[in-house]
Amino acid sequence: MNTLYTAEALATGGGRNGHVATTDSRIDLGLAIPVAMGGTGDGANPEQLFAAGYAACFHSALQMAAREHKVSIDGSSVGAQVHIGAIEGGFGLAVTLEVVIPDVPADVAQSLASRAHEVCPYSNATRGNIAVEIVVSDD
Numbered sequence: 001m002n003t004l005y006t007a008e009a010l011a012t013g014g015g016r017n018g019h020v021a022t023t024d025s026r027i028d029l030g031l032a033i034p035v036a037m038g039g040t041g042d043g044a045n046p047e048q049l050f051a052a053g054y055a056a057c058f059h060s061a062l063q064m065a066a067r068e069h070k071v072s073i074d075g076s077s078v079g080a081q082v083h084i085g086a087i088e089g090g091f092g093l094a095v096t097l098e099v100v101i102p103d104v105p106a107d108v109a110q111s112l113a114s115r116a117h118e119v120c121p122y123s124n125a126t127r128g129n130i131a132v133e134i135v136v137s138d139d
Contacts, residue, residue: 016045037084047082047093054122055080058097061120065112073112076101094131102138109136 008023013031017039021028031046033039059078066073079098084091099116101109113136117123126132 047084050093051080051082054082054095054097057122058116058120061116061123062099062112064119065115068115069112071104071108071112073101073104075103092130095126096133096135099134099136100139101136104138106136106138109138
């Protein structure tokens with residue numbers, strides 16, 4: 001791989017109840033275990049950060065796919081849900097991506113989402129490792 005950019009972050013303190021910051025200080029957050037997992041929920045958590053990153057990255061890939069196919073996707077959005085749960089020997093993740101592309105035929109929207117899933121770095125990193133469901137709609 002020819003590296004184009006490297007992001008760097010440091011986690012300190014109590015892990016999920018600690019602190020995370022990027023070396024450029026763009027992200028500087030206190031972390032807290034979610035209430036659903038027995039914590040206070042008084043801070044961000046790794047799943048939220050992963051969801052935000054995946055949503056933004058996939059939306060960018062979707063826009064690239066639209067440019068390739070000369071399709072306007074004005075008003076589009078991508079939402080990401082990152083699910084965490086117990087698996088044999090530890091914990092695992094699954095992702096649901098909600099792709100909204102208004103005013104585009106359903107088959108075209110699905111094709112664009114499929115193409116985005118082929119090129120998105122997050123999709124490539126997770127492929128074969130965790131379940132990723134892509135739900136496409138027009139609203």
